Amino acid sequence: MWPPGPPCSRRGCFNSSDCTRGRQIPIETDKQALRQQYRVKRAAILPDARRRQEEAICAHAQALLRALPINGFVGLYAAVHGEVDLAPLAEALLRGGASVAFPRVEGPAQMEFCAVQSLADLHSGAYGIPAPGPRARVVPPGEVAVVLVPGLAFAEDGTRLGYGGGFYDRYLKRPEASSVRRIGVCFVEQLVAVLPRHPHDVRMHELLTERGLAPCRW
Numbered sequence: 001m002w003p004p005g006p007p008c009s010r011r012g013c014f015n016s017s018d019c020t021r022g023r024q025i026p027i028e029t030d031k032q033a034l035r036q037q038y039r040v041k042r043a044a045i046l047p048d049a050r051r052r053q054e055e056a057i058c059a060h061a062q063a064l065l066r067a068l069p070i071n072g073f074v075g076l077y078a079a080v081h082g083e084v085d086l087a088p089l090a091e092a093l094l095r096g097g098a099s100v101a102f103p104r105v106e107g108p109a110q111m112e113f114c115a116v117q118s119l120a121d122l123h124s125g126a127y128g129i130p131a132p133g134p135r136a137r138v139v140p141p142g143e144v145a146v147v148l149v150p151g152l153a154f155a156e157d158g159t160r161l162g163y164g165g166g167f168y169d170r171y172l173k174r175p176e177a178s179s180v181r182r183i184g185v186c187f188v189e190q191l192v193a194v195l196p197r198h199p200h201d202v203r204m205h206e207l208l209t210e211r212g213l214a215p216c217r218w
């Protein structure tokens with residue numbers, strides 16, 4: 001910056017007043033800025049590339065789930081706001097007779113996974129997201145074998161940035177959910193080296209992108 005503005009207020013720092021060295025940025029502000037940044041990044045993926053990437057992600061997921069002896073439910077999600085659309089995977093799993101569950105927001109702080117037999121069982125729910133209706137059976141977390149988790153961004157260590165409701169964190173922190181295999185799902189554009197992490201943030205075991213499944217290093 002020229003001419004130089006007022007000096008940085010930090011003692012011993014000779015930079016100008018827009019210097020960010022040594023400033024304690026609150027973690028929430030940081031997350032909000034990152035949410036906006038990754039919403040924009042995800043929206044910038046062109047339709048053709050997105051279709052190819054989603055096809056690859058669904059194919060990797062299907063191969064993975066076919067190879068697993070799954071006794072229990074696969075927790076999916078109904079994509080919104082440009083999340084990776086797993087509908088073809090959901091259709092294939094349901095056709096193959098797998099037990100499939102989708103999240104339903106139960107209140108300001110709680111989410112449950114509920115059993116569905118068909119994608120037609122999903123109706124507009126909280127936040128306008130398609131969700132199982134009120135009569136759908138709640139699957140106890142202990143019966144959920146694996147959950148595919150959407151996010152705005154994921155870090156290499158499995159830290160996830162969601163929309164800020166804390167629903168997945170609260171769900172996955174429940175002691176009955178401790179054995180659920182947690183797989184974050186995103187496009188490679190949403191991968192980041194590090195993300196801010198709160199003590200309540202529950203990390204993913206693996207990340208699934210169009211490149212395949214990668215374990216998270218904790």
Ligand SMILES: Nc1nc2c(c(=O)[nH]1)N(C=O)[C@@H](CNc1ccc(C(=O)N[C@@H](CCC(=O)O)C(=O)O)cc1)CN2
Nearest residue numbers: 039077078079080081103127129150163164165167168
């Ligand atoms: N597909 C999907 N289903 C899901 C979630 C999710 O992240 N994705 N959830 C995960 O927790 C739960 C719903 N949680 C949500 C929490 C906050 C907002 C929210 O505040 N949305 C903003 C806009 C977000 C954006 O445009 O990026 C809003 O409505 O103003 C939405 C959903 C359950 N179902």
Ligand SMILES: Nc1ncnc2c1ncn2[C@@H]1O[C@H](COP(=O)(O)OP(=O)(O)OP(=O)(O)O)[C@@H](O)[C@H]1O
Nearest residue numbers: 160161162163164165166167168169170173200201
């Ligand atoms: N286990 C928990 N117990 C109590 N509060 C929690 C817990 N997990 C998250 N929260 C609350 O939820 C809020 C949002 O958390 P965070 O910013 O990590 O959301 P997110 O993971 O991005 O959102 P989402 O899971 O809905 O996509 C936090 O400010 C925190 O108060």
